Amino acid sequence: SQQGEEDPQALSIQEGENATMNCSYKTSINNLQWYRQNSGRGLVHLILIRSNEREKHSGRLRVTLDTSKKSSSLLITASRAADTASYFCATDSPGLSFGAGTTVTVRA
Amino acid sequence: NAGVTQTPKFQVLKTGQSMTLQCAQDMNHNSMYWYRQDPGMGLRLIYYSASEGTTDKGEVPNGYNVSRLNKREFSLRLESAAPSQTSVYFCASRVGGGAGTQYFGPGTRLTVL
Numbered sequence A: 001s002q003q004g005e006e007d008p009q010a011l012s013i014q015e016g017e018n019a020t021m022n023c024s025y026k027t028s029i030n031n032l033q034w035y036r037q038n039s040g041r042g043l044v045h046l047i048l049i050r051s052n053e054r055e056k057h058s059g060r061l062r063v064t065l066d067t068s069k070k071s072s073s074l075l076i077t078a079s080r081a082a083d084t085a086s087y088f089c090a091t092d093s094p095g096l097s098f099g100a101g102t103t104v105t106v107r108a
Numbered sequence B: 001n002a003g004v005t006q007t008p009k010f011q012v013l014k015t016g017q018s019m020t021l022q023c024a025q026d027m028n029h030n031s032m033y034w035y036r037q038d039p040g041m042g043l044r045l046i047y048y049s050a051s052e053g054t055t056d057k058g059e060v061p062n063g064y065n066v067s068r069l070n071k072r073e074f075s076l077r078l079e080s081a082a083p084s085q086t087s088v089y090f091c092a093s094r095v096g097g098g099a100g101t102q103y104f105g106p107g108t109r110l111t112v113l
Helices: none
Strands: A005-007 A010-014 A019-024 A031-037 A043-050 A055-058 A061-066 A071-076 A085-092 A096-098 A102-107 B004-007 B010-013 B019-025 B031-037 B043-049 B064-068 B074-078 B087-094 B108-112
Touching: A005 A085, A010 A019, A019 A102, A031 A061, A031 A071, A043 A055, A043 A061, A043 A071, A071 A085, A096 B043, B004 B087, B010 B019, B019 B031, B019 B087, B019 B108, B031 B064, B031 B074, B043 B064, B043 B074, B074 B087
Parallel strands: A010 A102, B010 B108
Antiparallel strands: A005 A019, A019 A071, A031 A043, A031 A085, A055 A061, A061 A071, A085 A096, A085 A102, B004 B019, B019 B074, B031 B043, B031 B087, B064 B074, B087 B108
16 A cells, blocks of 8 residues: 555646645655656656654755654745656655655646 | 666557566666556555565565566566556666665556557
């Protein structure tokens, strides 16, 4: 069964706005990862946050992790049209276990 | 450095036919993985190989077999394809069997009629 679940399922924003998506998972984790998938393409790793970390930044990305609530969030600041994609959280078990993803559309 | 490559990119099969999906990585990674992605869903693990010479079942292994041919190559075989196996198949690799970034191939889009 899928470990992570993303919320919302879809998000439409204007270029320049921020996009926030959430992920909930079921069991204890060592780390949680976020991936991006452009339409019809393979997944690209964005960021990994370990269970002993609460927040991590990478460029315009900010990820938080709350292990007590078994949840994580991904914030994309100052969105661009190129950020249009599906975003997945994944946990290790031993391969990755993915949620169904959040589809983000950035309107010009 | 091509990363993870998959062949073919597209394939159409008739029910009952067999085929092998090929995957190769040139990053000297120990672990390799096969996933399938159905419309509107995340990826689900079919099989994985934590190291050369070992393979293990993932979440959805029924109807598939795998071979870790060497450190570089990990193939996925459908012995008797069924319409339920229509999906996009992704291969991935990473350095070790523990935590860490996985690197994905571009995918194989398979349709079983």
